[in-house]
Amino acid sequence: MASVSAPSAALAPHRPSASAALLFPCPYSSPRVSPSPTAQPRRLAVAARAMPWPHVLTVAGSDSGAGAGIQADIKASAALGAYCSSVITAVTAQNTVGVQARGPCCTGGVRWGAAQVKTGMLPSAGIVKVLCENLRKFPVKALVVDPVMVSTSGDTLSGPSTLATFREELFPMADIVTPNVKEASKLLGDVSLQTISDMRSAAESIYKLGPKHVLVKGGDMPDSTDAIDVFFDGNEFIELRGLRIKTRNTHGTGCTLASCIAAELAKGATMLHAVEVAKKFVESALYHSKDLVIGNGPQGPFDHLFSLKSPLRKMGSLHKFNPDDLFLYAVTDSGMNKKWGRSIKDAVKAAIEGGATIVQLREKDTETREFLEAAKACVEICRSSGVPLLINDRIDVALACNADGVHVGQSDMPAWEVRELLGPGKIIGVSCKTPAQAEQAWKDGADYIGSGGVFPTTTKANNPTLGFEGLRAVCSASKLPVVAIGGINTGNAGSVMELGLPNLKGVAVVSALFDRECVATETRSLRSILMNACSRS
Template identity: 70%
Template sequence: MQNLGGIRSWPATWRTTTASMMTTTTTESVRKVAQVLTVAGSDSGAGAGIQADIKVCAARGVYCASVITAVTAQNSRGVQSVHLLPPDFVSEQLKSVLSDFEVDVVKTGMLPSPEIVEVLLQNLSEYPVRALVVDPVMVSTSGHVLAGSSILSIFRERLLPVADIITPNVKEASALLGGVRIQTVAEMRSAAKSLHQMGPRFVLVKGGDLPDSSDSVDVYFDGNEFHELHSPRIATRNTHGTGCTLASCIAAELAKGSPMLSAVKVAKRFVDTALNYSKDIVIGSGMQGPFDHFLSLKDPQSYRQSTFKPDDLFLYAVTDSRMNRKWNRSIVDAVKAAIEGGATIIQLREKEAETREFLEEAKSCVDICRSNGVFLLINDRIDIALACDADGVHVGQSDMPVDLVRSLLGPDKIIGVSCKTQEQAHQAWKDGADYIGSGGVFPTNTKANNRTIGLDGLREVCKASKLPVVAIGGIGISNAESVMRIGEPNLKGVAVVSALFDQECVLSEAKKLHKSLTESKREH
């Protein structure tokens, strides 16, 4: 919470906890478990509310306690009835949990009366937590009022100012702002700005219900900069509880130690994946079905595969053991800095590493990448990729053939392959690769005896490729724009080695490169 220092003051070790383990060893015998407390309403249909919150946290590897504010009779057709719990009893539940557990993050959903908000604030001042995520639930997607206008003034005056992030949908944002019109992304941006002035540290205005939009766009504002989070709108009836899921996932990621923007990105991606994954399941006969938070009601194999997107190739960071040694940093530190600076995918290319040491480092990198929602690939070493459960591999033309890699790794891992020619690009697609890396575009010292194909060669490969392409070889801040300017639609980004890792500060180089790539993307 704002007045408590927020998540920025968290111990550094927390930032490396994993989604699957949810713990950090503090002493030999005590394991710290990341904990969320949701303060929300029960949904008998279990698609939204408390039930969704608990499922999301479990899916993200975080413990979730629950304080119930109201009980709803609700299904896929709508809300039939709402029963509020007495504020005193809500307070007893809050005390019960907060006085006993080490709650990291409180997430609020349905807070149906000013008295309930009052007891929540009272308990939070008595038992401070590290972060407060406020999903200002007011109306269900089916149109039922879950919290009326009586809560508006206490929300505006007392709850929002102590929130770390608020996640209103467009209707809720409009209600909080006294009924302003929000029908476009531009209006979402200005709403986010006005809401920020009410005191929360971060604002995310969700665009799931934005009319006439082919993308599902959420607008994030940190008081300084805006970020638009886009994902294609998924055609499904199963969107009941997307809002609760998003907010709880943000809370879970914060509890594990993520910075805010990373938590929001992971959450958006989680909702997107879960919706995609369960778009055709049928639960209930109404217009608003629940979806599957555990991604298990359908063939689990398609999970990862469906989440790799060509845009993940935007800023592709490839590590190099010699450079890390030269600058005296570990692979793990190099990867952390690259991600913080904006790298969108990581490849570990550690030619000289000893297997056992490499495996340990790769495992740590998997944890960091996963908690930041960034994929991690291993160069060439299928064995290491399997052993550390990396998201995939990148192979060259003289490494193991792609079809064999695919049969070893299964359908859900990402496979990239280096291609210099149109024939190789065609073969990569036939063999089941997900993307190709093409280069060396410019001469480079990183790879000896590597033929340079130039921008013309890159263009040829892009034209022949049915797969997304990332350009590699001698690319850095000075020439990244000229590469992207070739304007081939399937050229999705640049891969860099020295430009990030043979530098004194990986973080600032990554930031600069990300900025220049973003600018060149905007221009085209």
């Protein structure tokens, strides 16, 4: 890419002034309603009035190369279904080689209402102070602070003069601060950060400066085959481990991650879920862009809008996947429900009443139309009880009913293709019998694996039995949480949980619940057996 120079007027420093309000008009005034509602389809007109759109305001620098900064923020927010407005704090001239020039703009007079605000490059202590004044005057719903200091190309974007203002004024207001390892080190007086344990200590020290959460990002961690970030909420450290994509196109990963967090928060996600979706989004975008050639420099931009190639995709589920949801996993079977004269919907209702923590509709013999109708009814029941609903194999049905996710087997669509179709927010489970399959499921972006048959079963034909030893091997090798499946019932479920296997979060059952007269009673007794077993092991 040729070197791009920024217009010199834009590089001249400005003092904050009231006229900035004109430069950055408040984007929150009511949209004009079409004077002729009959001219547009009724459903669209109703939606436009009823839905407050998720909104991110980015306060960051412009990157003329458009891979990072404001440009990344707008693309990332749009990709995740949020509207993004912007306050430009600096103009930079950058390309795939590095930063050629930079200069500050102003942030004065901007009213951001109650948006989720994401901050990026804040080039001077003066601008950080103006920002903090505004934040105190106009409280926001959430504040995501990406303390941009040095670009990945090694160029300084915000000098040491801003450090104290970051630490003392901005961080205490933040809901999350997302430094990379180099920034975390600078913020803590150039401490050396070489290991995950160093990242944990850094997260804890930065947390003490006042933000509600800290994410220390490990994209630039040397010698790591995985991309590991450390999340800290003041109580618990969570290691977020993703696949490290081999690509030169990593310019703008940090800006993108922070904007995605803000976009997910705007959509109503909790902080940890927002961070998890954001990380998956960056991983998917890098994967899709790994061979992209833009410019000749060592660090290229990536394609934020890769998902446009997958028009089927929905906006993602707000149901954050919690591995503990695998505890009592109810899997339906159309034959069994027919035999006992109940509908899929009534079977699911009863399982939830009895304490099922996740439900999968596995309807191998149900006609598509009937399956979809039942799935839509089950989505409603599950949503109102806070229980995630997954669909076995049928990605089309999962998309049509907006289920929380899908469970696939080794002969179904590969999990990475499912992820392409469903997007980063949905839950994906994969059946795995071997450590190699478990490793592949993780690489493909799955959230959990189901492993079995632990015992002989009649529910699934030609299904070799793994036994406890096979289950142990898969659990020990898995980087994902595991649910055991296959021939599990009230008589043997306790012995499975008492194994105390690493990553084993629960048991999945079919006939033990649904090939019985009273689903709710069976579910209740299985639940108490599992709870007792867990308290013993």
